[in-house]
Amino acid sequence: MALPQILHSPQSSSSSSLIPHKPYLNPSSYTKTAVNFFTPPHLRRQRRRKPNSLSCSASSFSEKHHTNPPKSNDVVELPLFPLPLVLFPGAILPLQIFEFRYRMMMHTLLHTDLRFGVIYTDSATGTADVGCVGEVIKHERLVDDRFFLICKGQERFRVTKLVRTKPYLVAEVTWLEDRPPSGEVEDLDTLANEVESYMKDVIRLSNRLNGKPEKEVQDLRRNLFPTPFSFFVGSTFEGAPREQQALLELEDTAMRLKREKETLRNTLNYLSAASAVKDVFPSS
Template identity: 85%
Template sequence: MALPQLLPSPSSSSFTPKPYLNPNSLNPTPRSLSSTPSLLRHHRRRKPNFLRCSASSFSEKHHTGSPKSDDVIELPLFPLPLVLFPGAILPLQIFEFRYRMMMHTLLQTDLRFGVIYSDTATGTTDVGCVGEVVKHERLVDDRFFLICKGQERFRVTRLVRTKPYLVAEVAWLEDRPSGDGEEDLDALANEVETYMKDVIRLSNRLNGKPEKEVQDLRRNLFPTPFSFFVGSTFEGAPREQQALLELEDTSIRLKREKETLRNTLNYLTAASAVKDVFPSS
């Protein structure tokens, strides 16, 4: 059976594609990316090669020592058909000349660039996430294999230049305190984790996998980085992921993710009931 359809909450109804939630991505297992543009492709030394994103990729504390939100800096940009979240791990292969030029510059500076979501239907967004090069390998033909980690979020304020690659002035984004100061974010995060575990359990059942107990998904993450981890698991739904990335309120982000997971769980429950009645379907 196909992966369960991710059913967005009413607040995300403006997103027309009907994406899918890959329960496997909630655990430290690979995920594929088939639509990477020519400027960047994933490492293909192993088959298959995947983007990995797991709870272990996320630091326990979010934005420790991060720049102030009113700081403005210049940042080289990579438009990609994916959304990078703070704490997520992204492997890339760089072979196009202009981006090899950029890598030579980055290796002599602070190893940071901006990943921004772009597609042919909606164009390029102005909110993205910094990718920091944590490991790199330069090949004899001057291609680069990179392992990057998501860091701070940013908003593009001004495009500085477009050639040989995009460079923009950016301002940092941080989650603001929730309007409801008494809301228990930790309890809300725990609810989201429970829905995630139920989604994994039912998905495994529908796909004929063992229904073993799902381990701790939060792994001591605070609510904000946990909300980014949850968003990173919504594979096949980049526009919904982009909407989650742009939110500046942890509570609102967790509630939106909770609603999406609850709708997905309802779908899975119905599918499971049908399978019980018609096992051969």
């Protein structure tokens, strides 16, 4: 089976200090081939090819992303990593760190709580206000003082004040949580099941286009409640970080799932058209 992926190529990194530990997404055991997602024209970016592009793996999602969830009105200071990617709660992010200022940050984190803020930035839109905490769950320090990290997305945050910019960014942040659902919980669960169904159809059709056996797609939701499942779905939209950022910033699970459902529906329409063309013109 295959993981759905945004139609255009992933954007390249603007930071020389961070390299992904793996060059591709590898969620769990059910993806070996990427599936292209349809991206609306206003979200597309020009294809650029540079080495060391970052990618965020969504290989390990759990129902609880932290043991002691902070209160939404808590204000804390958090070191920040501005990156050309979006980290979601529950997602896995492999990184290699070699720039001096971030090595300094890692030395500090190793003596504290191993948590920092990942926040999306690009040259066109600047740095976002909403990001996600990355907690270091595995690390390896090399002889030249570089670090290999495996991080996991935890709670979301909003930057309220920049405390300092050197040697690395530190900001005051408040925690961001989805609002309680306004409708029935069953309605939210139904919406999550519909999104999962679209994902399965996209994977199935993509496998067909790539000449792979159309096997039955296994359980993608894995007993996740709607909110963490919506984060998982958003994390698979690799290649469209601005759309991912918009999903991350939403404070309503239903709105996030509805937006993801629409993207999946557009993708399915695109793949259906591509499949029809391939049937008529097999050589193409």
